[in-house]
Amino acid sequence: MSSGGIINPKSWLFNDKVEAFNLFISLPSVQCSPKLVKSITSGESKTSVGSIEMGKSKIGRRFEGKVAIVTASTQGIGFSIAQRLGLEGASVVISSRRQKNVDEAVEKLKAQGIEVLGLACHVSNAQQRKNLIDQTVQKHGKIDVVVSNAAVNPSVDAILRTKESTLDKLWETNVKTAILLLQAASPHLSKGSSIVFISSINAFQPPAGMAMYGVTKTALLGLTKALATELAPHIRVNCVAPGFVPTHFASYITSNETKRKALEDMTTLKRLGTTEDMAATTAFLASDDASYITGETIVVSGGTPSRL
Ligand SMILES: NC(=O)c1ccc[n+]([C@@H]2O[C@H](COP(=O)([O-])OP(=O)(O)OC[C@H]3O[C@@H](n4cnc5c(N)ncnc54)[C@H](OP(=O)(O)O)[C@@H]3O)[C@@H](O)[C@H]2O)c1
Numbered sequence: 001m002s003s004g005g006i007i008n009p010k011s012w013l014f015n016d017k018v019e020a021f022n023l024f025i026s027l028p029s030v031q032c033s034p035k036l037v038k039s040i041t042s043g044e045s046k047t048s049v050g051s052i053e054m055g056k057s058k059i060g061r062r063f064e065g066k067v068a069i070v071t072a073s074t075q076g077i078g079f080s081i082a083q084r085l086g087l088e089g090a091s092v093v094i095s096s097r098r099q100k101n102v103d104e105a106v107e108k109l110k111a112q113g114i115e116v117l118g119l120a121c122h123v124s125n126a127q128q129r130k131n132l133i134d135q136t137v138q139k140h141g142k143i144d145v146v147v148s149n150a151a152v153n154p155s156v157d158a159i160l161r162t163k164e165s166t167l168d169k170l171w172e173t174n175v176k177t178a179i180l181l182l183q184a185a186s187p188h189l190s191k192g193s194s195i196v197f198i199s200s201i202n203a204f205q206p207p208a209g210m211a212m213y214g215v216t217k218t219a220l221l222g223l224t225k226a227l228a229t230e231l232a233p234h235i236r237v238n239c240v241a242p243g244f245v246p247t248h249f250a251s252y253i254t255s256n257e258t259k260r261k262a263l264e265d266m267t268t269l270k271r272l273g274t275t276e277d278m279a280a281t282t283a284f285l286a287s288d289d290a291s292y293i294t295g296e297t298i299v300v301s302g303g304t305p306s307r308l
Contacts, residue, residue, distance in 0.1 A: 063090035072150035076247035080275035086114030095121035153213035174216035228295030243301025268303025
């Protein structure tokens with residue numbers, strides 16, 4: 001534990017050895033109920049927190065005939081995004097590092113009637129990135145939506161004490177590989193297609209303990225603006241900045257109800273976000289409903305302060 005009651009998030013996202021999950025500076029660590037986490041990560045079509053029902057009857061079919069790639073999508077926010085796009089008619093291409101996770105996620109999506117291709121793809125692996133695009137194009141002949149969702153936070157060090165190798169890993173996973181994937185995808189992006197980056201509320205005020213991670217998420221806001229200009233008028237580029245969402249990594253700290261309450265109290269809506277909340281906003285930005293929106297970031301944080 002670090003001082004001030006903050007659990008040291010030595011390895012936060014995308015590390016098997018989850019030590020903590022603190023998103024905001026000076027925030028206590030967070031507890032999420034096993035029931036909530038289960039409903040969010042299991043691929044069930046309903047959430048127990050009542051934000052939305054992702055039953056087929058409650059959502060549209062905005063992605064009929066569309067092909068959507070979502071990176072880091074075998075659980076958590078990425079999985080829910082793939083699920084939402086799929087339930088709305090998209091043929092989805094999901095991926096993550098571990099084949100076993102890919103296979104399990106594919107089965108869950110297929111069970112919901114979703115057309116899905118699953119591939120192992122560590123976003124830092126050039127060959128696997130190429131394979132992801134090649135197989136998608138081979139199977140579907142085009143790409144309509146790319147959701148760039150993968151990220152890492154391997155350090156809690158202050159920025160000026162962060163090792164060069166850690167800086168490299170952060171920039172590579174969180175920013176560079178997103179660009180490289182889009183470079184590979186861009187020749188196949190159809191007219192009217194859409195790109196969505198998953199940033200973080202930490203992009204607006206990178207917190208201590210996650211400062212460099214936050215800065216890489218800030219970079220995605222700039223990347224969104226720059227690529228929106230570069231790819232206009234036929235391709236839109238937008239970004240989602242989630243607030244706190246109890247994903248897989250939050251389960252480590254599910255024993256402390258008090259701390260979870262403190263985090264909920266930081267939100268205006270007095271609850272944590274769900275992966276489905278993030279999926280709904282991502283689907284909106286990726287859809288034609290957002291056809292006059294590009295270069296924008298939507299903060300999905302239940303009213304947690306981020307910016308004016
Ligand atoms: N949860 C939050 O509170 C929160 C808040 C703000 C922003 N975000 C952002 O939301 C995104 C998703 O986070 P999450 O909370 O949903 O995470 P999560 O539940 O932990 O899911 C992580 C997913 O990414 C895959 N993955 C991990 N490393 C990968 C890599 N190098 N290449 C490809 N896939 C990889 C994992 O599968 P494998 O293990 O099989 O690779 C898994 O499917 C991230 O960009 C994160 O920064 C999250």
